Amino acid sequence: MQVSGQRIVVLGTGGTIAGRATSPADAVGYRAAELGIAELLQGVGAAEGLQLVAEQVAQIDSKDMDFAVWRDLAARCAHWLAQADVAGIVVTHGTDTMEETAFFLQSVLAPAKPVVLTGAMRPATAAAPDGPGNLADAVLVASTRGAQGVSVVFAGAVHGPVDVRKEHGTRLDAFSSGDAGVLAYVEAGRLRQLRAWLQGAPARAVATLPEPARWPRVEIVTSHAGAGGAIVRALVADGVQGLVVAATGNGTLHHALEEALLQAQDRGVAVRRSSRCAQGRVLAHAADRLPAAGGLSPLQARIALMLELMA
The missing domain is CATH 3.40.50.1170 (L-asparaginase, N-terminal domain)
Known part of the structure; x- marks a missing residue:
């Protein structure tokens, strides 16, 4: 109607x-x-x-x-x-x-x-x-x-x-x-x-968004066969504030990349694990050392982390 x-x-x-x-x-x-x-x-x-x-x-x-x-x-x-x-x-x-x-x-x-x-x-x-x-x-x-x-x-x-x-x-x-x-x-x-319209509360009010130059820098890296940690270390050295990793499967990571991401997290960089799979969500486990992004895609997880860091 x-x-x-x-x-x-x-x-x-x-x-x-x-x-x-x-x-x-x-x-x-x-x-x-x-x-x-x-x-x-x-x-x-x-x-x-x-x-x-x-x-x-x-x-x-x-x-x-x-x-x-x-x-x-x-x-x-x-x-x-x-x-x-x-x-x-x-x-x-x-x-x-x-x-x-x-x-x-x-x-x-x-x-x-x-x-x-x-x-x-x-x-x-x-x-x-x-x-x-x-x-x-x-x-x-x-x-x-x-x-x-x-x-x-x-x-x-x-x-x-x-x-x-x-x-x-x-x-x-x-x-x-x-x-x-x-x-x-x-x-x-x-x-x-077919389904209900999405409802919810704003994660960040429009009026409180800072000038674009002050938005936190969050980058996306990808886990794959033979992945290493050099890109992560370079981004940390360059001042990145957040990292989202497009992981394999249910948020799994190549061990070398995971080690670099853990080091980045220890240095104060916010890290989130998403999946490079087109469907499904990353199911969190108590033993996880890097937080999962749930059902968010790497692109969405990056936006969510940027807004979180603005707070």
Whole structure:
């Protein structure tokens, strides 16, 4: 059920959905972040009684996403969410770092209204662009009564911010929610909900986020056959404050890498173990010497650790 007499705010950040190529047949050699959000909204309608409001927050390829854009985007979301007549927010975003931005926004906003991220795998100039359909679906979800929290709407599926992963580099349905499953599907202009919207409290209030230059430095390293500790020691010497390790299986580590990580932890560096596996979670054990990141991916664990260190 959609709300009426309200506004949906659409915040643009660039990405493939705003991309342009020299040929309609070219879905690979395009330039991302070429079209403004107002142009993308042309032809995207809203339900009767809903007004779409466009605002350009950034204009970047999402592979170049940085802390400054995250902070600005979170601040603009917080501003609009506080307006009584705003029913929800849509954020157009590149797919490469969409899952990171979704997790970050949920962590600092935990909004009681919907904040919906969407984008495209084909540029706007493609012969059959997927952006307009994704954007229309995102507007529908953002205007659905009772919806809340951050979600990713893509190829007709609604993903939660903790479960969503980009799992394919070119396919139109590039995102998955793994064994957790999607929150809902958009079908013929209607929402079919399967799971409850994510609720919770902000891990860090937007207003208390420091300047991006002061955000703690957290890096990701990977365990693999023949892994050593040289990278860890170099990062510690370079002043890193946190390390997330993408471990094998259920958080297992090559012994040489584990030794270096334990030494880093002894020197005051915060360390978290996640898994490089696409699904499942790291199950903690009483004998663990390095804390587990639970069900968070390495990318999410990095964000969570950054926010933790900010405190």
